[in-house]
Amino acid sequence: MDRPRSSHPGELAFTVLLVLGTLVLGREASRIDGLSGPSSPAFGPLAMVAVVLLGLLVELARVAFARPLERPPPVVRLRRLAATILPLQVLSAIALLILYLIGLELLGFVGASFLFLAIAIGSFWRERPLRSRVPAALALAAGTVAVIRLLFQELFQVLLP
Amino acid sequence: METALGYFLISWTDPRLLVLIAVGTFAGIYVGAIPGLSVTMAVSILISFTYAWDTNEALALMVGIYMGGVYGGARTAILLNIPGAPAAIATALDGYPLAKLGEAGKAIGITTVASFFGGFVGILALAIGAPLVAEIALLFAPRDYMLLGIMGLLLVASLSGESLLKGIIAGALGILISMVGLDTMSAQPRLTFGSSALLGGVSYVAVMIGMFGIAEALVQLHGLSAPVIRQKVDRVLPSLATVLRYLPLSLRASALGVWIGALPGAGGDIAALMAYDHAKRSVKNPSRPFGKGAYEGLVAPEAANNAAVGGAFIPMLTLGIPGDAVTAVIIAALFIHGLRPGPNLMVDTPHLFWFTVGNLTLANIFLLIFGLTGIRLFAKIVEVPKAVLLPIVIVLSVVGAYAINNNITDVYWAVGFGIFGYFLRVYGYQLGPVVLGVILGPIVESNFRRTMIAVRESWIGFALELVSHPITLILLLGIIISLLRGTPLWPQLRARFGLRS
Numbered sequence: 301m302d303r304p305r306s307s308h309p310g311e312l313a314f315t316v317l318l319v320l321g322t323l324v325l326g327r328e329a330s331r332i333d334g335l336s337g338p339s340s341p342a343f344g345p346l347a348m349v350a351v352v353l354l355g356l357l358v359e360l361a362r363v364a365f366a367r368p369l370e371r372p373p374p375v376v377r378l379r380r381l382a383a384t385i386l387p388l389q390v391l392s393a394i395a396l397l398i399l400y401l402i403g404l405e406l407l408g409f410v411g412a413s414f415l416f417l418a419i420a421i422g423s424f425w426r427e428r429p430l431r432s433r434v435p436a437a438l439a440l441a442a443g444t445v446a447v448i449r450l451l452f453q454e455l456f457q458v459l460l461p
Numbered sequence: 462m463e464t465a466l467g468y469f470l471i472s473w474t475d476p477r478l479l480v481l482i483a484v485g486t487f488a489g490i491y492v493g494a495i496p497g498l499s500v501t502m503a504v505s506i507l508i509s510f511t512y513a514w515d516t517n518e519a520l521a522l523m524v525g526i527y528m529g530g531v532y533g534g535a536r537t538a539i540l541l542n543i544p545g546a547p548a549a550i551a552t553a554l555d556g557y558p559l560a561k562l563g564e565a566g567k568a569i570g571i572t573t574v575a576s577f578f579g580g581f582v583g584i585l586a587l588a589i590g591a592p593l594v595a596e597i598a599l600l601f602a603p604r605d606y607m608l609l610g611i612m613g614l615l616l617v618a619s620l621s622g623e624s625l626l627k628g629i630i631a632g633a634l635g636i637l638i639s640m641v642g643l644d645t646m647s648a649q650p651r652l653t654f655g656s657s658a659l660l661g662g663v664s665y666v667a668v669m670i671g672m673f674g675i676a677e678a679l680v681q682l683h684g685l686s687a688p689v690i691r692q693k694v695d696r697v698l699p700s701l702a703t704v705l706r707y708l709p710l711s712l713r714a715s716a717l718g719v720w721i722g723a724l725p726g727a728g729g730d731i732a733a734l735m736a737y738d739h740a741k742r743s744v745k746n747p748s749r750p751f752g753k754g755a756y757e758g759l760v761a762p763e764a765a766n767n768a769a770v771g772g773a774f775i776p777m778l779t780l781g782i783p784g785d786a787v788t789a790v791i792i793a794a795l796f797i798h799g800l801r802p803g804p805n806l807m808v809d810t811p812h813l814f815w816f817t818v819g820n821l822t823l824a825n826i827f828l829l830i831f832g833l834t835g836i837r838l839f840a841k842i843v844e845v846p847k848a849v850l851l852p853i854v855i856v857l858s859v860v861g862a863y864a865i866n867n868n869i870t871d872v873y874w875a876v877g878f879g880i881f882g883y884f885l886r887v888y889g890y891q892l893g894p895v896v897l898g899v900i901l902g903p904i905v906e907s908n909f910r911r912t913m914i915a916v917r918e919s920w921i922g923f924a925l926e927l928v929s930h931p932i933t934l935i936l937l938l939g940i941i942i943s944l945l946r947g948t949p950l951w952p953q954l955r956a957r958f959g960l961r962s
Binding site for chain 1: 509510512513626627629630633634636637640644646647649650651652653654675678679682683685846847848849851852853855856857859860863864867869872873876879880883884887888889906909910911913914918920923
């Protein structure tokens with residue numbers, strides 16, 4: 301028998317979450333009126349939920365089987381997770397993205413985008429020393445927002461959030 | 462014939478369209494070349510910006526970006542050993558060793574000419590092949606469209622990811638997303654959780670922008686600290702003798718590229734890898750050993766991936782089935798502009814077909830011009846750090862998601878799918894099948910339901926439908942082969958029937 305592929309850190313938890321999410325979708329699909337036959341509106345969603353669920357259960361078994369018997373301590377596992385799946389820059393980008401969405405409602409596009417760009421560029425651009433990075437990030441953020449506003453409102457004629 | 466020529470020349474004679482194709486090709490080269498940006502990302506975001514435009518103008522820009530972007534990835538593959546696009550992965554194998562030998566300029570020149578040849582062969586195949594395919598497609602019954610959709614999804618699932626199973630899960634997830642909202646046949650709400658906001662369904666553009674824009678940007682944040690490598694670039698223009706030397710290989714690789722590109726779901730990346738493999742097998746005396754700077758290792762993948770562009774348009778325009786991720790996005794753009802890709806598109810709007818062929822030809826010419834010039838500017842632009850580019854991509858994604866309906870909810874969807882897509886990607890689920898599932902879901906489901914109604918809901922009748930028509934049977938065999946390819950049975954079957962691995 302083939303040796304199973306190794307799993308990524310946190311893959312078991314992610315697969316379990318996907319299974320749970322699919323079960324929720326399955327419950328919602330089962331509420332669609334009239335499963336009278338294969339051409340009824342409920343058939344498609346239920347069939348797709350079954351395909352996803354079946355696939356995920358096989359994946360779940362694979363991931364559980366691929367896990368080493370002797371597991372490293374939680375701190376080591378957490379470090380691996382941070383290094384390969386959720387490094388600090390991704391985690392902070394996701395947090396910034398959520399704050400950006402809140403900012404869009406509170407400050408509007410110009411203010412929120414300027415702050416998002418300035419903070420994101422300033423924190424990710426590690427190669428530059430802090431003294432030159434901050435003014436560069438502010439200038440780039442201001443320039444980008446100005447260009448987007450001009451270009452997209454004038455040329456593409458789209459409304460900005 | 463005269464009418465076709467007239468449609469073909471629309472963009473050649475309209476200065477505005479001409480400029481848009483030139484700008485698109487130029488931008489595409491840079492988008493394709495800059496690691497972290499992708500053509501799919503650019504076209505996804507662009508859909509919403511060009512929503513209010515005239516269809517011809519929107520298509521002209523997108524076609525230019527597509528053509529330029531497939532080629533652009535090669536430059537960074539040669540100069541930095543970082544393929545700017547998946548289609549340039551094979552190019553890096555010999556391109557970077559050539560740059561280290563001080564032959565980056567010559568490598569870029571040959572790559573450009575090979576891409577031009579490939580692009581031209583692909584366009585020729587599209588011009589000749591698509592009307593023929595469209596005629597056959599007019600004979601297609603709903604069951605055939607259903608099978609074509611499933612085959613496209615399975616091909617993407619089996620060819621693009623680390624496991625077929627994960628590809629199938631991703632594709633089915635995409636179909637599920639497409640089912641949210643009011644059912645088109647019975648007007649019943651499905652998967653809406655009682656929310657009126659979900660009755661209209663999930664905007665597929667928001668899903669695309671989330672998956673190809675935001676998720677991709679988050680994935681690219683992993684490689685922020687990669688150092689920038691600079692290479693010396695000398696003379697780019699290749700001599701006529703060099704061009705003629707590699708012409709036979711270019712043509713063979715282009716034919717392969719057209720074929721792979723025309724398969725639903727298989728795009729330039731697979732075409733390039735297969736062409737590289739073909740070059741390795743067929744070229745007896747390469748300029749240098751493969752992997753150490755063989756020009757044949759550049760010519761074959763680059764001709765093939767640009768030929769795949771024309772190939773990918775064949776199933777898209779004639780069957781409404783995307784040839785790859787970018788054509789999936791272009792299909793969405795056509796939907797937005799009120800057009801329905803498929804065999805009737807050729808009948809109802811023949812101008813669109815010849816207009817697209819004309820656009821692709823122009824874009825290919827611009828590719829040659831821009832590819833052989835402006836190398837110094839290029840070197841500067843590709844050095845822009847990802848730390849600056851990626852936050853800008855995220856802001857553009859947000860603007861793009863909002864622009865489609867001027868609705869902030871679409872932005873939330875895009876961000877939600879972006880974060881979800883990021884986790885899918887890092888755990889080995891490809892995003893292409895999800896997006897293709899969203900596009901193909903309604904095609905597969907509606908045609909399945911029509912077939913079932915035609916056979917009075919009988920599964921036996923359905924099975925008989927699948928095996929009693931030649932076209933249907935061929936498609937069914939295609940699906941079975943796609944499924945078998947992802948199982949351990951496949952190598953055994955190949956060995957049994959004496960096929961080379």
